[in-house]
Amino acid sequence: MSVPPQFPDRQHPDRQHSDPRRPDRRRKRNVARDLRVRDDDRAAARVETLAQQSWVDGAEPELPVRTTRPENVVFHLGPTNSGKTYESLVALAENRSGVYAAPLRQLAHEAYTRLSAQLPPGTVGLSTGEEEIDPDAPIVCCTVEKAPMRGDLLVLDESHWVADPDRGHHWARLVLTGDYREMHLISAAEAYLLLKPLVADAKKITVVNHKRLSRLDVLKAPVRADGVRPQTLVVAFSRKAVYGVAAALDPYRPGKVGVLYGALPPATRRDVIDRFTRGETEVLVTTDVIGHGINVPATTVLFAETTKFDGVERRALRTWETAQIAGRAGRYGLTGHGAVGVLAGVTGMRADAGLLKAGAEVARGDAMSDLPKRRPRLRPELDDLGAFEPVDLPEALTRWMAWAREATKDQGAAMTADDVTSLIVRVHALLPLLRGPLGAAGDLWTVWRLINLPIDYNPPRRTRWLVLAKAALRHAAGLAVDPESVLEPMPAKGMVEDYEQAAAAARDAQTLLRSFPGVAGLTSEDAADVEDACADRITELLPEAIGLSSSGRCTSCGAGIAPWFSTCRDCSVGSAGRGPGRERTGHHTGDRHHDGHDRHPRQSRSGGGRAAASEGGRRGRGAAPTTRGRPGTGRSGRAR
Template identity: 75%
Template sequence: MEKAPLRGELLVLDESHWVADPDRGHHWARLLLTGEYREMHLISAAEAHPLLAPLVDDAGSVDVVTHQRLSRLDVLRAPVRTTGVRPQTLVVAFSRKTVYAVAAELDRHRPGRVGVLYGALPPATRREVIERFTAGELDVLVTTDVIGHGINVPATTVLFAETTKFDGTELRPLRSWEAAQIAGRAGRYGLTGHGTVGVLTGVRGLKPSTALVSLGAEVARGDRASDLPRRAPRLRPELADLGALEAVDLPEALVRWQAWARAATRDEAMTPDDVTSLVLRVQALLPLLRGPLGAAGDLHTVWRLVSLPIDYDPPRRTRWLVLARAALRHAAGLPVAPELVLPDVPVGGSVEEYEQAAAAARDAQTLLRQFPGVAGLDDDDAAWVEEECAEAISELLPDAIAVSRSAACAECGTAIAPWFSTCRPCSAPRGRGPGRDTGREAARGGRRGPRSGSRQGRRPTRSGRG
């Protein structure tokens, strides 16, 4: 969405109900309000029609077409245990740790035939995992709700291992529209026959709600309206909206814009975004502009930096500031160490280490597309690092699943909920008894470390990336 052009002949806009999302909704709203297209096709949940209609009321004509699901979606009457999971099944959990714990439990019964899919995996790795599941090389795919975002695979069954998720603020039950998006992956028309949805039991600490899953299936079939949040579409300012003359004016201009926008949209079908994160980014950059970097920190450069789609939530905030400072140094003609912008490929690292390096490479790509040449790099160099990390992760995933300790204490091996690493007795600050030491040693003896590879962490040169 962030990369969509603002003009063209035909725009097909999927997941249009995201126009109300607090973080990304302003991209949908801006495109619908200002996009110059001869024709637009908006695809969304039916409940989003009141949100979308005001954004396109200046169109020459608006046709509303309601589609019904073309394949059956049934709810399993009984929970499915880990021993009874069949091929072509998606199992859903909502954190990386829980995904691996569930995958490890299932891998005991289907060795080497279980895959994982979650947001931190590089896109290339995600594509490979999806292709392997589609080709039948994997029987089961344990996935987060990333599977509900437009990914179609030949899955006959979706099983929820849990029905609560942490949304960045609180741990809460899934909303019915979230459950519906995931449940609807079962039995996709043209890929499989009819689909079934249910819950998975047998993983300690996970207690999915059958009632919530049934409700999600009803919404996915179109039998019931969802509880799509009643938010208004989001509006975020562009630089031309602010009236700022210099970078130092931006914090006050942003606050002034937000106050104006709140008043202007009070009786309208829009709501202004909270611009606090933009203000904080500007305030973080302004001290850098008082020294040698000041000449490079013109208004447009600072706005481009604060608008980079790089996560600003801790602990990623430091990463954005490092990249922004590197761009300013480059613009000022000062040297920038390449490793500040683009990390080396880890050597013999774990899956998580490769994931972190790939994420840093994606951030570098984002910067280098806007500011090519920083530290003598371009976005192809960053893409090379990400691809290398993705290849390493693909090689390590089978072993990472097999050696994961499924819902077990890392110290003594006692069964625990997957989001804990140690049981209550082992985490208590008290002396160790002989029995506990023996249990720990046994647990350690049964674990295999991640396979170490010979991959070299060489940075690509400008003449070639061999």
């Protein structure tokens, strides 16, 4: 019997165009692509035209300017763990007046705690998006978004965030236009050329170069789960991955493994870090939230993976990102020397040892990093726009962006205008609400404050911002507002993720109520109480959630899989292939290559996704750990 010729799937004559809709789909994709290109061309032409047009009648666009030249700007440059922040805080304490600003609430809280222990009561205050303690004190520790635009002495930590595409404009405006007698800018050395043009008007510029204060070694061999020692940070880049790694480590240190990631409420994060600092938690599995200057007594940092989804694509870490995380090991004054290495043996996760070696060199100060050389970007304040009515805002924002980019074109690498499309989108979402009875309440200043509320506008929370904005407008118009539309009560029962979502909603309510107090008869303290209650419940549930987590295990058979999948390939294929009344067939292949990193994050998975940078703040929201018992183990099934 003759054997028919074998063809690759794409060339087999019986398989060519097996789907009659394929040519039509391809044609539709091409048409859609051409439409997008034409739309982009039209948008670019419109921006160019607007840049040449006159402004709104009676108004002129403006770029922010400083009214008082700083007398002295001190650059503290160096790698991680080199004493940059310590020396700046000493100067702030000696001055007894000024501002410490940082990208994370945790850093602001650390500085507040340190300075409060040194100075008399009432000297130091705290101001973040979620917490206010003596905000009018002579010294205020705050997040950058809350920093006042004038004062005596400014200490700006992690100043290289000026290059961040999402929050960098806050750093740029503060450095470029802040009226301070003296500034201390703390940064990696690579950001110096980005920051210096912003303070070119200073009467004096001083550069202090710092060297790392402790040794940082690279482990020669990977470490497996049973070899992880106390005082170790293990790094993964999504919520699902964190729970998957923690579940793999828990059997070897039961009850001594903690988790830290962006979706946890701030109070829970502080509690997690405090437990690790006290030694109650021996191993802490964390996302890159740990890499932004947070000080913990860690002797070792192990990477379970070195790729992350950044909101656009899954990519390898950059060396400067790796260095920021690796530099948490061996903190001066907390531990001895540090070490960085690879955690091996977690299904579906791999770390690049070469990248870790390069990151360690940067963290030691032995090499320069690949910190993106993005020009600092400015966003306008309302006074910069010259708009008169809310309906003017989309046009005014578009024209300001075009005009500002043209105006800054000759300023070299100093700065450029930020993309304000996200603000325009929010304005368009609000304008339909202003055509009815809410129109009288929607004055220009109110609309401007609403579109700038630091509430996530990415799905699925986009609806949340619009609901809160509508509630504020109804309150301003004297109309009734359902309190639960603003502040939902804490769930009576649920899993960790349920309380995380409730805490996030309560934080959004706090943000609204600080700017628009009294909406629905509520205060920001009411929302803070709900968030605190959720945080307490999460703190209670976390140890059990780690032990019972199904992340990294097939929920059907218990086989090891990558943490962002819920079932292995065999179980997925078996359940899809059997009809009613049919038994599942098939077996585990024993294939150990569950590398979900090479797949697009939109493929069918159980969770995972966006890991951050910032706190302000694009992070993963994978499914919560289940409350079922620990699944049994089995041979590895390949994830679909």
